[in-house]
Amino acid sequence: MIEKLSWLAPIYPEVVLLAMACIICLVDLSDTSPRRSRTYLLTSLTLAVVALLTGLNAAGGATSYAFGGLVVSDPMGNWLKCFATIALMVTLVYGRPYAADRGMLRGGEMFTISMFALLGIFVMMSGSNFLMIYLGLELLTLSSYALVALRRDNAVASEAAMKYFVLGAMASGFLLYGMSMMYGATGSLDINEVYKAIASRKVDHQVLVFGLVFIVSGLAFKVGAAPFHMWVPDVYQGAPTAVTLLIGAAPELAAFAIIIRLLVEGLLPLAIDWQQMLALLAVASLVVGNLAAIAQSNLKRMLAFSTISQMGFMLLGLVAGVANGNTYNAQYAYSASMFYIISYVLTTLASFGIILLLAREGFESEEIVDFAGLNQRSPLYAGVMAIAMFSLAGLPPLVGFDAKFAVLQALIASGESIYIGIAVFAVMMSLVGSFYYLRVVKVMYFDAPVTATTVSAPFDVRTVLSLNGALILILGILPGGLMTLCAKAIVATLAT
Template sequence: MMHSQFDFALAAPEIILLALGLAILLIDVLSKHAQRLVTYWLTLGTLAVLTVVSWAQWQAGVQGVTFHGLYVADNLSHLLKIASYIAVAATVIYGHAYALERDMLRSGELYTLILFALLGQMVMISASNLVSIYLGLELMSLSLYALIALRRDNTVATEAAMKYFVLGALASGFLLYGMSMIYGATGQLELAAIAQVLASGEAPAMALAFGVVFVVAGLAFKLGAAPFHMWVPDVYQGSPTGITLVLGGAPKLAAFAITLRLLTDGLHSLAFDWQPMLMILAVLSLAIGNLTAIMQTNFKRMLAYSTISHMGFVLLGLLSGVIDGKPDAAVGAYGASLFYILTYVLTTLGSFGMILLLARNGFECEEISDLKGLNRKHPWYAAILLLLMFSLAGIPPLVGFYAKLAVLQAVVEAGMVWLAVVAVIFSLIGAFYYLRVVKVVYFDEPEEQGLQAQEQAVALAVTPLCQRGLISLNGILLLVFGILPGGLMALCIQALQ
């Protein structure tokens, strides 16, 4: 890896996004168009440009560390950035009609804030220093707080924003405190330098143990793992659905990136300290997520608890990478974890995208009972919802099954068979609430035949073609990656080597 002090070419995606984001902000101020179509298309254009740039960098083998070790470009960062662009583009397309009807585009900062949140995520993905990790995290978090509170007249959304802001500030404090302890013990901010100091065994063990506890707590909050999950259901349910999708998609990839870099690049020598912590977080997330989701009647809240349980699986992959210090197993386990989070984000985009498609002005499709009889009116949408739920439940031949299998394989190879058994048991419990949604869609009679059926029929008649095409593609991809997972898995492994 080359190491230069100021190599701006390495950070080309971030620089381009910052420039285009500011340009879109200015254009939006001058735009008199109520639907903000110019901003909408410019945002999608920006994401397309970024995808091309990152893909070109990846294909050209662009790698290196720059800005005095604050920033790293490698295969992992290229892969996660491209995945983030695609997730954000899908979010923007799904949410456009929803935002338009709820008058969220009037002031126009919706798309600019989404782009700045993405910029924060990209900084997190490429951070190789404690300072840049924190900078990226705060840029992303502040944009998300503003997005959730964008509908100022909506008390529920404002309350969700307040909860997220207060708990987010607390988690940032945890993370920052943990980082300061690690800095105090090692005298280094760069992850590679921290790893060297730890390997030499000269750092004080007590301060490091404290630092690791606080860092893991802060990371668990950002991932939404139990017992730091209190904000997830409230914020997912309270936010406007379009914004819930912004929260549930790309930020998970960035949180995964900083977790992987902090624990494996910087604190690998302390694996005996953080591995048991991740184990507790994983088991708690699987238990609390799956058991609480059973009792939910609100679809968004159910998906929020399902997110918590899925983060348990991601953590299982991360903790399985350390077996007596052998790195070979690590690549396989981290690869399984990366594959899991990528496919989870793909499924989440589809699940919330479906809620956005069915929601119309005056009708938020948020309760599970709102889906009754969907199959009678729209068999194709019902089929896609079936694929989404089956994938989340881990039923073959969908990608969710393969993702779970890959993680469980890594856990077993790490010699923790009991942990794999626990994960399987909770997954079986989790299958119940996904199958309940399918039952409602296919076997329940629609409520108040008239009003709601008309609402939904009208809703789907006027849904823009690009949204309908995207949700169809989303459902089909779950099947394709489930039957042919090799390509994506190979990319994940390649990104980590």
């Protein structure tokens, strides 16, 4: 029996995730506890098993294809799946008390829809075919729309969901149209076949570039890069904070994965074209994100503009992969971007975890002034938030510094004067960005508290938050292990 099912081996994690999502949906019907304890426990156990499966697959280091080349299982995809699963587990730990206080757990939709969103992420990361990637993308985005609108009685959340839906549909159309242009030019939807067709130089270059523009535009929307960033601040601010973390953490890993699948694995012969586009998007994101964040008083909105600038920095690594037609710098550049996106997700979990912790029934705690005097109320949580802000600002010895340094190193190693100039510009923008991160730290440590309410948290939230903050520091001091993991994963992907 096991031998007959061996053809499913590359997608065992997806099979387990889908089956358990359906089972949990049924189990939840009999769970009447206000915080959906049984559903939450079963969801957490499922995610732990899926994380273990993907981690074991990644550690094996093998690359295999299934379903006629539609699906690929490789170290990069499996490690990103593992990290995305852990990110969702942490998000649910942070978000459950918040969601329960706001009536979002009357049914188990939050847990089941989150698992279907994770399934979409997995399909995106495993896709070796344009249609498979698009299928995963639509599963993720449709789940995200539903999650943003989960508080049906909240007008702001409903408005954010509508904006997200309209703009998301437009971006999906861009991406699908670009894929159709690629199919028309190359005659294939398989990423490897598309690569071979373009490398043969027998395809009309103008048609390819035209399709590439639409693909890059669609990808830019998914990562929230300027000028396709207009949905990010409104959705981050309008969505319930637990959902903001759901759409702002694990999906960013998926966005990085499909950029690698589409642009690097499929369209690398067109690197001279898409690298220029990504460079413009990255510079615009750094400018818009950092300058707009300075003017924000709402912390969620500030972190939304911060995300735009952070994604710009991540794109810089992808820009430096091919220099003068030579791919010698590719593995360093792409692994730097992978390290950056993982570090960003880890830090985002901590920052939004503190926002969720300080929120209470009837009070969102999403304004910067709400953090005034937090150190006097809880030195531990103020310390975790400070670590997260310092890491996002790129200050040593935190993981955010190592991530920024790796990307800048990749830019400089390319030897191209234009990339070295962009690296200098990125450093200047990081200095500008430090202002709004340090402002939050200043408010926590030097302003008088506006409330004497003590900060309390369930044991699981307190434990995970402490580990989250510690990891940001530990990986900053000892980044070698994660950097090596990223480098090996990228090398294995480029080799196939």
